Amino acid sequence: MASHTFTSKSLAGTQVRSTPSLAPARRPSRSVTVAGVSKKVNTLDENWAKGFFGYGYFVEDSEVDAPNYLRTAERKKVLSNIESLGLLSAAEKAGLSLSKLESLKLFSTAERLGLLSALERLLVSDPAAISSIALPLFVASLGSFILIPDTNVAFAIAKYSIAAVLGGSAVLFFALGFLLAAVQEE
Structure with missing residues (x-):
């Protein structure tokens, strides 16, 4: 088996040479930035094989935080637009209210059937x-x-x-x- 030498620059500008060992691969490592703005994740692909197509031995990807839908709805003024269109008052006149939906046990049935978790997966x-x-x-x-x-x-x-x-x-x-x-x- 051929030995590969990796070269990387250190902070002082000198080059450091290292030869990888033939020890078993470790678990994927994760590096996350402190600020929380962008999280960079470096993982070791254990099934990687050299070929014509491929990313490389290490895959670098970024994690994104789950979007805050309430903040997005507030910024886009969704509730103000619903109120200005008169949709809430029309629903109330039709006999549709949150207490009516709760008395019909619509939300608990949707949760029991897994519809709310499916909606959450869809949103992300x-x-x-x-x-x-x-x-x-x-x-x-x-x-x-x-x-x-x-x-x-x-x-x-x-x-x-x-x-x-x-x-x-x-x-x-x-x-x-x-x-x-x-x-x-x-």
């Missing part, structure tokens, strides 16, 4: 990944519209229904990605 996920789900749905919608013949009424209903559901889902995921990007923006 990548908006581009959410929007990219729209492309295969759109292609499937076009494919169903083109490939399903409309020779009789049943096939025509199936063709338009499947195309509408897939196309609507594509639009929903595309818009959800942009909405999520706007919410995560700081």
Whole structure:
């Protein structure tokens, strides 16, 4: 096995040479900045093998803090806009209030079914990944519209229904990605 020599500069400007040992790899190391603005994480990829494509033996990435949605909503004046549109008063006139939702046990049911944790995972996920789900749905919608013949009424209903559901889902995921990007923006 060939020995590799690593060279790095020290603070005094002199070069330090070191030869790595053949000891077993250690756990991934983490270095985090003190200010908390940007956290840099250096990890050791134990499954790395030299090849044409690859990042390197050490992977450097950055951790981002979870976005503060309340601060973002306050900065964008979401509640003021909801109030100015009259949505809260319209919901109250329709008989929809927080106490009504609580008496129906809607929140506890959503928590028991795992919907609130799914919503939390959605809010911290990548908006581009959410929007990219729209492309295969759109292609499937076009494919169903083109490939399903409309020779009789049943096939025509199936063709338009499947195309509408897939196309609507594509639009929903595309818009959800942009909405999520706007919410995560700081």
